[in-house]
Amino acid sequence: xxxxxxxxxxxRYTEGQLKECDSFAKGYIDFLxxxxxxxEFVRDSVAAAEAKGFRNVATFESLKAGDKVxxxxxxxxxxxxxxxxxxxxxxxxxxxxxxxxxxxxxxxxPLYEDNNLCLMETHYYGGVKKYQWVALPxxxxxxxxxEDGTRVDVAIGEDPSDPVIGISDLLIHLSREQMEQTLAKxxxxxxxxxxxxxxxxxxxxxxxxxxxxxxxxxxxKYGIVEEDFVSAELQIVPAGRARDYGLDRSxxxxxxxxxxxxxxxxxxxxxxxxxxxxxxxxILVDKExxxxxxxxxxxxxxxxHLVADLMELKGExxxxxxxxxxxxxxxxxxxxxxxFDPNYPSVNEPKNTAYFNRGIVFxxxxxxxxxxxxxxxxxxxxxxxxGIMNKNEIAWQTAELGKVDQGGGGTIxxxxxxxGMTVIDAGxxxxxxxxxxxxxxxxxxxxxxxxYKVFLREMA
Numbered sequence: 001x002x003x004x005x006x007x008x009x010x011x012r013y014t015e016g017q018l019k020e021c022d023s024f025a026k027g028y029i030d031f032l033x034x035x036x037x038x039x040e041f042v043r044d045s046v047a048a049a050e051a052k053g054f055r056n057v058a059t060f061e062s063l064k065a066g067d068k069v070x071x072x073x074x075x076x077x078x079x080x081x082x083x084x085x086x087x088x089x090x091x092x093x094x095x096x097x098x099x100x101x102x103x104x105x106x107x108x109x110p111l112y113e114d115n116n117l118c119l120m121e122t123h124y125y126g127g128v129k130k131y132q133w134v135a136l137p138x139x140x141x142x143x144x145x146x147e148d149g150t151r152v153d154v155a156i157g158e159d160p161s162d163p164v165i166g167i168s169d170l171l172i173h174l175s176r177e178q179m180e181q182t183l184a185k186x187x188x189x190x191x192x193x194x195x196x197x198x199x200x201x202x203x204x205x206x207x208x209x210x211x212x213x214x215x216x217x218x219x220x221k222y223g224i225v226e227e228d229f230v231s232a233e234l235q236i237v238p239a240g241r242a243r244d245y246g247l248d249r250s251x252x253x254x255x256x257x258x259x260x261x262x263x264x265x266x267x268x269x270x271x272x273x274x275x276x277x278x279x280x281x282x283i284l285v286d287k288e289x290x291x292x293x294x295x296x297x298x299x300x301x302x303x304x305h306l307v308a309d310l311m312e313l314k315g316e317x318x319x320x321x322x323x324x325x326x327x328x329x330x331x332x333x334x335x336x337x338x339x340f341d342p343n344y345p346s347v348n349e350p351k352n353t354a355y356f357n358r359g360i361v362f363x364x365x366x367x368x369x370x371x372x373x374x375x376x377x378x379x380x381x382x383x384x385x386x387g388i389m390n391k392n393e394i395a396w397q398t399a400e401l402g403k404v405d406q407g408g409g410g411t412i413x414x415x416x417x418x419x420g421m422t423v424i425d426a427g428x429x430x431x432x433x434x435x436x437x438x439x440x441x442x443x444x445x446x447x448x449x450x451x452y453k454v455f456l457r458e459m460a
Contacts, residue, residue, distance in 0.1 A: 008357045009395045009443030010250075021446040025252060028264055028445060032254045033158075033241040037141050038076040038286050038296075039233075040155075041099040041260060045078050045267060045284065046070065052271045054080060057306075063313040066275045071306050076100075076286040076296040079306055080270055084279035088311050089321040091328030092279045093459045095266035095452055096298070096412055097335060097427075098288030101256040102126035102434045104133065104192055104236035106142070110229055111211055118197035118210040120165075122236055123189070126289030130187040132435050137164040138194065142234035144224055152222045157239040164239045165196050194236055238436040245439055251356070252445065257438040259288065261445060262334035262427040269452035279310075280456045288335075288412055298412040304419075326419050330381065330459050332426040332452065333413035337361040338401050339429035339440075352400045354429035356440075359395025359447040363425035366401060366409055375413035377424035384459065385424065392454045395447045399429075426451070 013021065031048075035041040049070050057069040065085040072078055076099075084092070104122040112119055124130065139157025146152065157164045169187075170178050178186050200209030201216055218224050242254025263284050270282040287297035294300065307325055311317040337354040354361040362385065365376040389396045401409045416423045428448050431439040 006355075006358050006397065007395065009359055009441075009447055010357060012393070012395060013443075021442055022249075024446050024449060025442040028261070029242045029244075029252060029254065031264055032252075032256060032260055035260065036139070036237045036256060037235055038099050039143060040141065041263065041284070042072060042075055042078045045080075046072070048267070049078075049080055049271070057081075057309065057313070060313055062315070063310060069310070073300075073302045074296050077302065078284045079281065079303070080267065080284075081279060081281040081310065082270065082273045082276055083310070083314065084276045086277050086279075087321075088279050088307075088314060088316055089324040089328065090278065091325065091330060092281055093276070093456050094281045094283060094329055094331040094421075095269065095334045095456065096283035096285070096331055096416065096423075097263035097266050097333075098259045098286065098292075098298075098412060099263050099284050100126070100286045100289050101237075101258060101260065102128045102289055104138075104194070106140075106229070106232065106234035106236065108230050111214065111226060113208040113211040116198060116200065116210050117195060118208075118214045120194045120196055120236075121190075122192045122194060124192060125235075127434055129183065129435065130189060130192060131183055133192060134167045134169040134187060136166055136436055137239040138166045138236050139239035140165060140234060141237055142232060144222065144228050144232040144234070146224060146228050146231075150223075152224060152228075154222065154234060158241075165194050165236070167192055167194055250443070251439055251441050253437050253439050255436060255438070257428070257430050257440050258336045258433050259334070259427070261430070261440055262336060262448065265428070265445065265449040266332075266334045266452055269449055269456055272453055273456050276457065278460070285412065292412055292415055298415045323420075326421055329421050331413075331416055331421055331423040332455055333375070333411045333416065333423050334427050334448075334452065335411040335413075335425050336427045336430045336433065337363055337399050337425075338409075338433055339431045341431055347402050347406050349400070349403050352398065354397060354399035356429060356431075357443050358397040358429075359444060360389075360397070360426055360451040361429050361444075362396060362398045363400065364398065366411055366413065366425060369405065373410055373414065375411075375417040375423060375425070377413075378422060381422050381424060385426075385455070388454055388458050389451060392450070392458075394451045394454060395443075396451065 035044045054068040054070045057071045067083040070080045107121045110120040144152040197214045201213035238255040245251035245253035266282045292298040340353045340355045365374040413423045
């Protein structure tokens with residue numbers, strides 16, 4: 001056939017495949033609902049990996065083909081590998097995603113009282129439209145480390161019996177000046193203060209009685225004092241579970257699809273790998289939404305050090321061989337793409353846009369404007385991928401993130417490309433990206449999982 005035709009995933013599926021798709025989506029909804037922070041995602045990933053026979057690499061004295069290992073970096077990264085039969089210097093097949101999502105972080109000294117109301121100050125994380133984060137039920141997730149090193153895990157607002165918290169918005173009757181502002185200025189970063197209490201404690205003449213009562217509650221439940229917030233990592237995220245979306249239940253609405261939808265599918269694809277020829281791996285990292293810097297971002301040397309350790313345990317270690325591992329490896333940067341939205345068609349160029357229900361999305365390049373800051377995948381690599389996808393009847397599409405002068409964005413692909421690795425972005429199309437509640441297609445979710453599996457198994 002000379003012309004390319006697109007078939008919706010729903011028109012491809014047998015009754016059995018439809019049931020598999022729905023079952024897969026149900027598992028994803030449960031996982032996404034329970035893992036709303038990087039630490040929670042790593043916690044649940046470790047449990048899932050160990051149930052599939054993976055063990056912490058620190059427990060191995062040597063490695064052989066078929067071994068399944070994982071490594072943790074500061075509780076915010078997890079790296080999983082199935083050791084291959086071939087020498088690692090011949091390259092690995094990798095999937096790489098990030099597990100951080102836009103949110104509001106609690107400041108180091110967050111608590112204050114204003115006119116008998118107790119609030120917390122926040123600092124938004126990643127690219128957000130600030131006006132989207134007001135007047136919604138929010139939950140508090142994270143960890144607090146006390147002075148003696150004791151760790152306290154916090155999750156308030158998810159159980160139906162829990163209270164929720166939130167950020168107020170100005171009522172329409174008094175918002176004339178606010179409505180005259182641009183969307184970017186209608187809600188300012190310093191106004192994203194979370195209301196957490198209004199009940200007083202102590203005597204009528206005491207100072208900051210509402211704040212005092214909150215501190216008493218927190219001390220009673222968690223044994224913490226106000227200074228402990230300095231050594232805390234607390235996040236404000238939307239409260240509630242991910243859910244079926246649409247009257248036909250064909251989609252999923254949830255917090256953190258970007259990029260946990262690709263992290264989840266990547267991890268489960270790796271779980272299905274047994275005795276591969278090439279070592280296969282799943283890299284789940286932090287800080288992508290703010291530039292991938294720091295000890296838990298992809299710019300960290302942790303990945304290189306870990307690969308060197310794996311080689312040494314396999315009896316293949318040398319500096320030259322480490323370079324060959326990187327140069328000969330092939331990777332899908334598992335990250336989401338922007339789905340076409342009929343409400344806002346003008347920002348897209350229709351022939352090069354991602355659409356719901358057409359399968360996994362491959363982005364040859366990202367960046368912005370004149371491809372600034374992008375990874376640009378080799379056509380030889382794309383040809384290999386096409387062949388693998390078509391042979392296995394995987395639904396796939398290609399896209400850019402908006403019109404040339406309109407869109408742009410980045411992933412971890414360019415970082416791996418800078419190492420010399422062969423890499424392309426590949427993931428699920430998302431509506432409402434970076435909003436508190438994002439939306440994906442169940443069919444695209446399932447096809448992406450299938451695509452990741454055949455990539456790990458068949459890429460040479």
